[in-house]
Amino acid sequence: MNYIVVDFEWNQSSYGRRVNPHIPFEIIEIGAVMLDEDLQEIDRYSATVRPKVYKKLHFMTRDLTGITQEELDRSDPFPYVLVDFMLWCGDDSVFCTWGGNDLVELQRNMKFYHLEDLLEGPFEYYNLQKIFRELCMPDQQAAALETAVDFLHIEKNLPFHRAIHDADYTARVMQKMGAEKIQPLYSVDYYQNPKTVEDEIYISYDKYAKYVSREFDSHDAAMSDKEVRSTRCIKCGCSARKKIHWFSGKSKTHFCVAFCPEHGYILGKIRFKKPDDQRKCYVVKTLQFINEEEAAAIQNMKKEIVKKRWEKRHHQSAATRDKEDL
Numbered sequence: 090m091n092y093i094v095v096d097f098e099w100n101q102s103s104y105g106r107r108v109n110p111h112i113p114f115e116i117i118e119i120g121a122v123m124l125d126e127d128l129q130e131i132d133r134y135s136a137t138v139r140p141k142v143y144k145k146l147h148f149m150t151r152d153l154t155g156i157t158q159e160e161l162d163r164s165d166p167f168p169y170v171l172v173d174f175m176l177w178c179g180d181d182s183v184f185c186t187w188g189g190n191d192l193v194e195l196q197r198n199m200k201f202y203h204l205e206d207l208l209e210g211p212f213e214y215y216n217l218q219k220i221f222r223e224l225c226m227p228d229q230q231a232a233a234l235e236t237a238v239d240f241l242h243i244e245k246n247l248p249f250h251r252a253i254h255d256a257d258y259t260a261r262v263m264q265k266m267g268a269e270k271i272q273p274l275y276s277v278d279y280y281q282n283p284k285t286v287e288d289e290i291y292i293s294y295d296k297y298a299k300y301v302s303r304e305f306d307s308h309d310a311a312m313s314d315k316e317v318r319s320t321r322c323i324k325c326g327c328s329a330r331k332k333i334h335w336f337s338g339k340s341k342t343h344f345c346v347a348f349c350p351e352h353g354y355i356l357g358k359i360r361f362k363k364p365d366d367q368r369k370c371y372v373v374k375t376l377q378f379i380n381e382e383e384a385a386a387i388q389n390m391k392k393e394i395v396k397k398r399w400e401k402r403h404h405q406s407a408a409t410r411d412k413e414d415l
């Protein structure tokens with residue numbers, strides 16, 4: 090298996106031109122470095138793309154990347170470059186990116202040109218930004234690529250923000266961190282979300298587990314599903330008993346706290362996601378170990394929310410009564 094360390098440059102709407110919601114960011118450059126299992130370089134790929142939706146190069150993109158309008162105008166269109174790139178990647182390869190959004194936008198671009206069949210999802214990939222944080226800067230926010238390059242004392246011999254340069258730096262960051270450390274820390278891209286029970290995604294790390302469900306008609310339907318509600322211990326897999334049952338917090342995220350007699354408190358979180366162009370929803374559930382104080386904080390959060398909701402209802406019904414009295 091090969092690693093494809095890939096970076097894209099994007100163009101967007103200029104001068105108040107309407108944004109096309111199907112393709113808010115349009116790929117104008119692909120740069121990639123192919124590494125073998127020991128992270129040794131095999132080959133590299135670089136191509137600019139002639140944009141179709143946002144033909145004019147946004148001045149910020151131009152200034153940031155140094156790409157010129159002339160360069161884009163004489164480039165091949167996206168379908169041509171993409172097919173060429175995917176053939177170069179080969180069948181037995183896994184994408185590595187700096188950050189988690191690029192592959193989502195890539196798939197939006199592909200969908201726009203009806204090329205989504207060339208990349209079957211959900212698929213595993215490596216988010217090097219997340220992995221760098223986990224291995225090198227655990228208490229920090231997501232770092233810029235240049236921060237990682239500085240932190241790992243990598244020579245800065247190329248300007249940043251050209252796709253092939255950023256892919257090159259990302260590949261060197263990977264080499265510094267080492268294949269063994271990186272390998273277990275894969276992510277799953279679920280832009281093409283699971284449609285059946287068999288396709289549902291389960292990922293587990295040391296202290297953290299993730300589940301991505303199939304689609305449901307509504308939030309309520311999702312929340313009444315046994316698998317969605319389940320809280321199995323991340324370590325031993327036992328059905329950890331709930332100490333605090335699922336409740337909805339701010340912005341519709343649901344929380345619960347379960348307890349494994351052997352491994353302690355587990356915080357459950359459920360977020361609802363909407364597939365592009367669809368009314369249905371699916372669920373991303375995470376389970377992670379927390380300590381007793383953190384469990385107590387969740388208990389307090391639930392109390393506050395229940396109290397506020399009660400007050401609101403009470404207030405509303407009082408207002409209705411007042412109206413009826415008139």
Ligand SMILES: [Zn+2]
Nearest residue numbers: 322325349352
């Ligand atoms: Zn356990």
